[in-house]
Amino acid sequence: MSPTTATAPFSRAVVSAMRKLYPEALADSSWDNTGLLLEAPFDPLRRQMNSVLLTVDLTKAVVDEAIERNDSVIVAYHPIIFRGLKSLTLGNSQQQSLLRLAAEGISVYSPHTAIDAAPGGLGDWLADIVTGTPATAPADGSAPSNPSSSKPSTPEVHPTQPTDDDPFVEPKHPVYMLQHHPSQAGLRDADLKLASTAHTRSTIRPLDLPSHPNAGMGRIVRFRTPQPLSSLIERIGRGLGNPKGFPIAIPQGANISSISISSVGICAGSGASLLSNLDVDLLFTGELPHHEALAAIEKGQCVVTLFHSNSERGFLHSVLRQQLLEAVRDEWEVLRREERGREGVEDEVVEALEDGYVGVEVSERDRDPYGIVVSKYAE
Template sequence: MSSRTSTAPFSRAVVSAMRKLYPEALADSSWDNTGLLLEAPFDPIRRQMNSVLLTVDLTKAVVDEAIERNDSIVVAYHPIIFKGLKSLTLANSQQQSLLRLAAEGITVYSPHTAIDAAPGGLGDWLADIITGTPATAPRQESSEAFPPSQPSEDDPFVEPQRPIYLLQHHPSQAGLQDADLKLASTAHTRTAIRPLNLPPHPNAGMGRIVRFETPQPLASLIERVGRGLGNPKGFPIAIPQGAQIADISISSVGICAGSGGSLFAGLDVDLLFTGELSHHEALAAIEKGQCVITLFHSNSERGFLHSVLRQQLLEAVKEEWEVLRKQERMRGVGEEMLEALEDEYVGVEVSERDRDPYGIVVSKFAE
């Protein structure tokens, strides 16, 4: 007689909590692949911790992290599986990651565009940032780009300093103080760029359009983005040729996490705020008089895990775990499963190794 195979009860509680927070019906099923992507069998002999690891991308480094932490489930915002698989082999790096996780008993769930479209989800979080105001005075940096006593390049008796290029990745959101930005404190209205006709979820839809009651200086919006995203070393911006940032005011903003090109097509707003936009899309925008702020793809998404999803999921999983434990006890389970149900601990953490593949190389001069 074969024994019944199931996933870890804690992982089931996490999947249930995610589906209630961000229903899969909100996702764009025409191309996206959200939901339970890997359901790892439960092995009571080497039971995982009752912990969740949040990440944007499920890379080898994050897989190593989840295995080292002994997590029960990884909630990966981006699906690691987009197309149908004809085989699962170790030759493919992504399939290798899935096989390693399955062997360790670690499940994988992906919410992706369900989070994008949900009211209060990723789109609204970015809208909150663009409509916020700084709550504390910014730290004053030196106005000098280089040391004051640079030798002349024409001086044959002084060896010129050579530049050193330092790779700077987008900062982790873990240390970001909520007090740095008063979210959504500027008067405005907001709507979805592509609304979803789902009565149970009013105001759901892909992307957001923010319209300010009073035009905002572009310089102020840049500061809000910097503060809301953890003060990165820099991010790309495009403005019409001949214009100056200090002279530009913004009345409306189109917002899309990740890649906004297709969603922004034909959108009549002053500023496009997204993770990435192609060269030709950005060029077309500034030719129309629009401005563009991009953050690199996943840098427009990762802060949501720290700022919103971690605590939100922790509270939801605690409730689901209590319900599931009672239900499983009532229907009767074996001693090995009962031991797993006795564990009250619930943990949700954000990956420390997840990061966008792109960083910014910053030029400094050697002393």
């Protein structure tokens, strides 16, 4: 009699936890591909750890990381499979990753737009950031005092940088350094009181799901009192882990210090289709195409973008990791009790059920493909 092919018991607990936290019914099934994308068979002879690796993108580097860590499941926010596959070969890098993971017994689950649309999910997290205030700032949302502002405005002079056109001094070429968004290792809890500025909040594209009121794609924030754009920029920087920089567009002839914001349209990832034609002062998203940004500032709007996945990755660290850890612990205990009481459970499965450990970590190698090249001598 051949052994029954099934997924690992722990992997089933993780999938069940994800479906309860972010039901697949919340996802935009008209184009998205969410759920269990790779169900790896359980091999008791090479059983994986009871651990989950969270990532935005399932790249070869993240696959290597999961294999090295002996994880059972990768929860990849972006689906690695969007369209139907006619073959699975090693010649395609993404298919190669799937084949490697299946061989190692590692399953892949993708929640994507289910997290975007969920109440308390990614859209609300970004809204919490933009309506937060620095913990060191007054509660009214005004910018905190900056100790460095008392320094003279004279630019710092580097010893190796010429200060004039002396012909006897060899000119130094600028040195540029590539800076990526802070990784999981570099992230700290934001010095930000989330959602502490008085505001109202609504959903841009609501879902008709009585079981999940306020679910839907995108958020609109309307402040009770207009907020300085400079304060919002600071909140976004703190909430996203203090990246080295991010793009911003404002109307020509304006300057950041003179702009006040009463309303914000918010969308993680690519916001063009969701944010167009919104009557708000600021569009806050991961990316916006060139012409949409031009159209926005021509209408008097401002735009803040973070690079696509940088608008999403912090949610894994700040919210999903602990959320999933607690949910999987509960699901694992329930599954263990049920399986132990079932007749005919194979010895190898019983052994797997004896392991009470549960771990959830965020990938150290996941990152947006884009970084920012910063001049070492930039003022």
